[in-house]
Amino acid sequence: MTRTGFVIANLFRKKTRTILTVLSVIMAFLLFGLLQSLNSIFSAGADFVGATRLMTQARVSFTQALPLSMLPKLESVPGVARVAYSQWFGGVWQENTQVFTFAIDPERYHDVYPEWVLPEEQWKAFEHTRTAMIAGKMVADQYGWKVGQKIPLSSNIYPQKGGSKSWAFDLVGIYDGKDETWRKQTNAVFINHDYFDEANMFGKGRTNFYILKLAPGTDAAQVSKTVDAMFENSPDETKTQTEKDFNLSFVKQIGDIGLIVRWILFAVFFTLLLVVGNTMAQSVRERVPELAVLKTLGFTDGSVLGFVLAEAVALCLVGGVIGLILATLLGAMVEQATGGQFRLNVNGVIWAIGIGAILIMSFAVGLLPALRARSLKIVDALAGR
Numbered sequence: 001m002t003r004t005g006f007v008i009a010n011l012f013r014k015k016t017r018t019i020l021t022v023l024s025v026i027m028a029f030l031l032f033g034l035l036q037s038l039n040s041i042f043s044a045g046a047d048f049v050g051a052t053r054l055m056t057q058a059r060v061s062f063t064q065a066l067p068l069s070m071l072p073k074l075e076s077v078p079g080v081a082r083v084a085y086s087q088w089f090g091g092v093w094q095e096n097t098q099v100f101t102f103a104i105d106p107e108r109y110h111d112v113y114p115e116w117v118l119p120e121e122q123w124k125a126f127e128h129t130r131t132a133m134i135a136g137k138m139v140a141d142q143y144g145w146k147v148g149q150k151i152p153l154s155s156n157i158y159p160q161k162g163g164s165k166s167w168a169f170d171l172v173g174i175y176d177g178k179d180e181t182w183r184k185q186t187n188a189v190f191i192n193h194d195y196f197d198e199a200n201m202f203g204k205g206r207t208n209f210y211i212l213k214l215a216p217g218t219d220a221a222q223v224s225k226t227v228d229a230m231f232e233n234s235p236d237e238t239k240t241q242t243e244k245d246f247n248l249s250f251v252k253q254i255g256d257i258g259l260i261v262r263w264i265l266f267a268v269f270f271t272l273l274l275v276v277g278n279t280m281a282q283s284v285r286e287r288v289p290e291l292a293v294l295k296t297l298g299f300t301d302g303s304v305l306g307f308v309l310a311e312a313v314a315l316c317l318v319g320g321v322i323g324l325i326l327a328t329l330l331g332a333m334v335e336q337a338t339g340g341q342f343r344l345n346v347n348g349v350i351w352a353i354g355i356g357a358i359l360i361m362s363f364a365v366g367l368l369p370a371l372r373a374r375s376l377k378i379v380d381a382l383a384g385r
Helices: 003-011 015-043 068-075 106-112 120-128 139-142 193-199 220-230 245-252 259-285 290-297 301-337 348-374 379-385
Strands: 053-058 080-088 091-093 097-104 132-136 152-157 166-177 190-192 207-213 238-241
Touching: 003 301, 015 259, 015 348, 053 220, 053 245, 068 091, 068 190, 068 207, 068 220, 080 106, 080 193, 097 106, 097 193, 106 120, 106 190, 106 207, 120 190, 132 139, 139 166, 166 290, 190 193, 190 301, 207 220, 220 238, 238 245, 245 348, 259 301, 259 348, 290 301, 290 379, 301 348
Parallel strands: 097 190, 132 166
Antiparallel strands: 053 207, 053 238, 080 097, 080 207, 091 097, 091 152, 132 190, 152 166
């Protein structure tokens, strides 16, 4: 029997225990790959390369409204072809089902987002009907909405002038996306901003954020700097970023994502060290007489130490690599399912960190049992002492 065969045979002396331990390692490194890729998304800096639209919000938070009087100034910025604006409505369907609802200017939004597919007559109906609403195909299919229906929505933020939080809108259109990527994003509802601004109890003439459509060949980073400099030291300081960074900022509102991810990974790997370490220690304890026989047959202390360390490395390496492969595949599936909006990219850097973690963990769980095996006295081991 070769040395490699000997190590594998020892690993599978207790098949159930080994399989369960490997599954624990697989799950740990599956989580590691996915969480590390998630952390890299939120830790990345602003990326203006290839951006065709920018989002301008209040510097403090997107929940702080900006005045509509900013519109002409934004349109005057070199490189800005068209400006739209959007107000978060806080829509609720039926009892407590949240619906992504935004109050917009139909004409401007149509110009800025040509990716939304809607018959022109429905765009016109949306523009000229004050109580109009259009819904994404995913939302309409989910709730069984049809064009021509009166859709009741509540707002958990904006009551009407009479104090009621119940609103009613005329569904004049159901929009779709131009391709598969955009079709997977039809999960929002849009209402007419003029009607919303007129009927709501407070906050007149304001919006949550502006969408700046850039002219071809425009330097997005320069436009961002120009816009923010324009309102610097004013009562309405701004923060301008790409759509991708803006979308991520929504999620960041729940807290420090990076810190949360690090603590989860710490808990996962601490538990894994205990599980795998216990497996290796128990395995060596069960084979003390056999290790003594190996020394009797002429194997050196270093060889015995190497056998035990090799078992630990094999156990962690198999589980770790399988876990990283599964994380890579699952990340690609998530990216495809979300139309590229949520990119869990388990890249080469994450793989390198993962392999390093595998090796460190292998020595951490295998070194003490290996040293114990190395220091065994043949007489004492054979005597069961």
